[in-house]
Amino acid sequence: MAIRKSTMQEQVAAAIAAIEPNDRPVTTFHTVTGPSPWLTQQFGLIGQLFVKYYFVTLTHRVVVIHRASRVSNRPLDLLHVIPLDQARASIGDVRRNTLWSSLRFQIPGEPQPTRLNIHRYWRTEMDAFTGGLLGGGPGVPGQYPQAQAPVPGQYQPAPGQAPYPQQAPGQAPYPPAQAPGQYPAPGANPYQS
Template identity: 75%
Template sequence: MAIRKSTMQEQVAEAIAAIEPNDRPVVTFHTVTGPSPWLMSQLGLIGQLFVKYYFVTLTERVVVVHRASRMSNRPQELVHVVPLEQARTLITEVKRAAMWSSMQFHFPGEQKATRLNVARYWRSELDQFVPALTGVQITG
């Protein structure tokens, strides 16, 4: 089970190299969907049914989204590969907070945007991801 951030990032980099050997990850972070991690944790196992875990990676060419294993924190199946130009337009409402930052990401093929919650442990990666993709600094 991967616990260290660097181990998780290495595993995601290996998964990306397997599908596109000529691309290189710039920044990767772990995220949880859903309205509020605090609310979902209060609901216990029932709350876990309503959330999904992802790794979001900005590479030199695309944004890659892998489903993350709930048990092992390993990247699982590839969910989306979004070209950079398109990905820049899919991020809205970036909110930086002390414990759980969030952003809205409109996954291709979905009717509405998905809230991606980013734990404090991964906030520095979120702080790199958003400006590198959109050119806009996060405030807050």
């Protein structure tokens, strides 16, 4: 059972490397869906029936969502691979709170944006995710202005190494055969065309 944040992030990175060895996570956080965690805790085991656990990962190419185990905190199934342009349009209503922060994210196949609840333990990763995806870091709680400084915790390639081939200006970060709004079949390699 993974308890440490670094162990969980390594497991997610290994799951992504198994799919696409050339892609590396920028940041990963663990999240719980559903209504406020305060409310679901009041209902105990019955409240747990209404929540789902995910790992959300921002890489240099895509946003990857894995289903997380309720017991062992391991990444289980690859659910979605979302191109960065589409992910930028899918995020909204970011709220930083003392214990449980939240954001709304339009998960493919869901009729409405899903509320992702992020515990304070993962707040730095949530800030890196929103900052990396939207291009800025947190200034005022709940607001993410544009910033030029690198986001704390963001992946920095080793000096002299380029982990990904350079893209031409205007080139989409996803394979050309995959049009925006189309997703690979579960279990298929989302990085191959």
